[in-house]
Amino acid sequence: MQPSVSIKDLSLNFGNVKVLDRLNLDIAQGEFIVLLGPSGCGKSTLLNCIAGLLDVSDGQIFINGKNVTWEEPKDRGIGMVFQSYALYPQMTVERNLSFGLRVAGMPKDEINRRVARAAEILQIQPLLNRKPANLSGGQRQRVAIGRALVRDVDVFLFDEPLSNLDAKLRSDLRVEIKRLHARLKNTMIYVTHDQIEALTLADRIAIMKNGVIQQLADPHTIYNKPVNLYVAGFIGSPSMNFISGSLDGATFTADDGTKIPVGAYDFAAQRTGASKAVLGVRPEHILLGDAAQGMPFQTQAEIEIVEPMGSETLAWTKVAGIPVTFRCSSDIPLHAGDKVTVGFDIARGSLFDAKSENRL
Amino acid sequence: MADTTVQSAPVAGSSSRPSALKKFFLHNLSAKVAAIPMVATVLVVFIGCTIWTIYYSFTNSKLLPTGKFVGFDQYERLFATSRWNVSVINLLMYGAMSLVLTLGLGFLLAVLMDQKIRFESAFRTIMLYPFALSFIVTGLVWQWIMNPTLGLQGTMRNLGWTNFTFDWIANPRMVLFALLIAGLWQGVGFCMVLMLAGLRGVDEEIWKAARVDGIPTWRTYISVVLPMMRGVLVTAVVLIGSGIVRLYDLVVALTNGGPGISSEVPAKYVYNYMFSGGNIGQGLAAATMMLLTVLIIMVPWAYLEFGGKGRK
Structure with missing residues (x-):
């Protein structure tokens, strides 16, 4: 099946600044892709x-097999x-939804049919005669989605649609967008800097940095098998613990001399000899x-700070001289100063080459 | 602590009237003191002088405001004077054209400026420059330019185009347009800057949304952006309007009301009768008519604008 959106060798320069650099991306029909990255990484660009709101410097964009690089x-x-x-502030919700179609000269009953359908899907029928100023943030964003909906298109683009909403509304609308995708089965491309939105919504996440896609994979893979240090550090909150040291065969030696056996780790490639490396372990691992008893590496550690989060507890400690966070059930009583045994689940950890920063 | 509260309560209650008055005066005292000069100015200059003006317009005062009450005599004389009637018609025509053209050209220029052009700030300065001049200078400059023998017409004829004619300033039928040219030259730049500020206030994403919706640029300006600029438009109309009503110095410098009385305006009529004609009563009657006209326009508008607050 041909991809819904296909981007080939796309580059964009502003003067001498390369915002996007020979970027390739294929998006399947009906897929929900999230472009994730910090501000300035080129995701909105x-x-x-x-x-089509920015002219590209080089490369091509295909939508449904049609080259649209220079289309309006x-x-x-x-x-x-x-x-x-x-939203157009001086128009009612109904006018906001229908304005584009009216300008395009579509027959009246077709416009009415589409507006009614969008209003029904988004449950904004009672708002149709109001102006945007009289709507809440969540309602406005629904109308904005409706305006995309009435165009009856194959591809939906979302540019940080939830960033202006408060936390509660954000999670409500997030579920609604997911429901919308399940119902419409359109291709959706969604830009955000919020990793929770990315992990919950996406079929696949593209993590971007400096105009380059670092990793394109489903949320589970991104979370559990990050391809490099950048992705590993960006995804997850609190972020992954990193211990730098060197790797020789199946033994990882931290910088302070602590030896950690990594025989359980699933190396991407057979390797020999010693090299500098970074061991990454997520707080829940x-x-x-x-x-901790069954784990390949165990050590004694003293709890420094405890952060109870309700459903779970975050604790700060030191392993191999490096501050380390771990996550445990809130049922376990923990206090600052406690001496505990911690064990690393090496099989679910990540090892990176210190120089190339790529996953080993 | 408890005792003092209990004791002070009845005291405050028994003397509630004086203390409320005291509170009224003492609350935000410094702000009230600071406002006194302005309040006094409004009371004496605006309201006091207006009442004075209206009162003496009903007298037969000549050189000094001492005449006796003569009812509507001054007004009857006013509307029997062809110079006044010409002035009113001139102002209406000039005002209508000036308002429409200043807004229209100002908006058009602002839109052109908004197209991400090079040297925008240089153009903005050039456009705004005439506004920094006084009307007297503007009038004088345009008087030279439009002078049939010395100005544009003379220059062109000397260059060989002997049939070239541009004598609006000396032509009773066209002299209003000569005024209009000078007025627009002075006022359009300012209007453009106001409009440009309004255009810049429109969110970039509105433009993107309109492009995705497939709305042509001109249509976006008219149907989306212009309605969003309501505040700026009101400001511009008020400023241009007040400039039109008090139109005086430009006329004095450019044509001095001529040829004949063909470019007279009401403000000039008022000034001439009060200070050089030695007929205060007649001048004040004209001034009162100007005030009345402005009120007739302003009151319903202010009522619409500020009266129905809930509907906005």
């Missing part, structure tokens, strides 16, 4: 290029939702007490 946004078969909602 990429989305604007796909939308309206001819690309896309609908877009913006962070600031970008550091186990405590009895559970």
Whole structure:
């Protein structure tokens, strides 16, 4: 099956600054792709290029097999939702939804049918005669999604649509967007800097840095098998613990001399000899007490700070001279100053080459 | 602690009237003191002088405001004077054209400026420059330019185009347009800067949304951006409008009301009768008519704008 959106060798320069550098991305029909990265990584720029709001410097963009690199946004078969909602403030919700169609000269009953359908899907029928100023943030964003919906397009683009909402609304609307995708089965490209949104919504996540996609994979792979140090550090909260040292065969020696056996680790490639490396372990893969017994590496550690989060507890300690966070059930009573045995689940950890920063 | 509260309560209650008054005066005292000069100015200059003006317009005062009450005599004389009637018609025509053209050209220029052009700030300065001049200078400069023998017409004829004619300033039928040119030259730049500020206030994402919706640029300006600039438009209309009503110095410098009385305006009529005609009563009657006209326009508008607060 041909990809819904296909980006080939896309580059974009502003003067001498390379914002996107020979970027390739294929998005399948009906897929939900999240572009994730810190601000300035080029994710919104990429989305604007796909939308046709920015002219590319080099490369091609195909939507449904059609080369749209130099097409106007309206001819690309896309609908877009913006962070600031970008509703037309002097028009009612109904006019906001129908304005584009009216300008395009669509027959009246077709417009009415589409507006009614969008209003029904998004449950905004009672709001149709209001102006945006009289709507809450969540309602405005729904109208903005509706405006993309009435265009009856194959590809939806979301540019940080939830960033202007408060935490509660954000999680509500997140579920709604997921429901919308399940119902419409459109291709959706979603830009965010919020990793929770990315992990919960995406079929695949593209993590970007400096205009280059670092890793493109499903959320589970991104979380458990990050391809490099950058991805490992970006995804997860609190972030992964990193211990630098050197690797020789199946033994990892931390910088302070602590030896950690890594025989259980699933190396991507056979390797020989010693080299500098970084061991990464997620907070939930550091186990405590009895559970630590079966682990290949155990050590005594003193708890420094305890952060109870309700459902779980975060604890700060030091292993091999490096501050380490771990996560455990809130049922285990922990106090600052406690001496505990912690064990590393090496099989679920990550090892990176210190120089190339790539996964070993 | 408890005792003092109990004791002080009845004291405060028994003298609640004076203390409320005291509170009214003492609350934000420094702000009230600071506002006194402005309050006094409004009371004496604006309201006091207006009442004075209206009162003496009903007298037969000549050189000094001492005449006796003559009812509507001054007004009857005013509307029987062809110079006044010409002035009113001139102002109406000039005002309508000036308002429409200043807003229209100002908006058009602002839109052109908004197209991410090079040297934008240089153009902005050039456009705004005439606004820094006084109307007297503007009038004088344009008087020279439009002078049939010395100005543009003379220059072109000397260069060989002997049929070239540009004598609006000396032509009673066209002299209003000569005024209009000078007025626009002075005022459009300022209007453009106001409009440009309004255009810049429109969120970038609105433009993106309109492009994705497939709305042509001109249509976006008219249907989306212009309605969003309501505040700026109101400001511009008020500023341009007040400039039109008090139109005086430009006329004095450019045409001095001529040829004949063909470019007279009401403000000039008022000034001439009060200070050089030695007929205060007549001048004040004209001034009162100007005030009345402005009120007739402003009151319903202010009522619409500020009266129905809930509907906005």
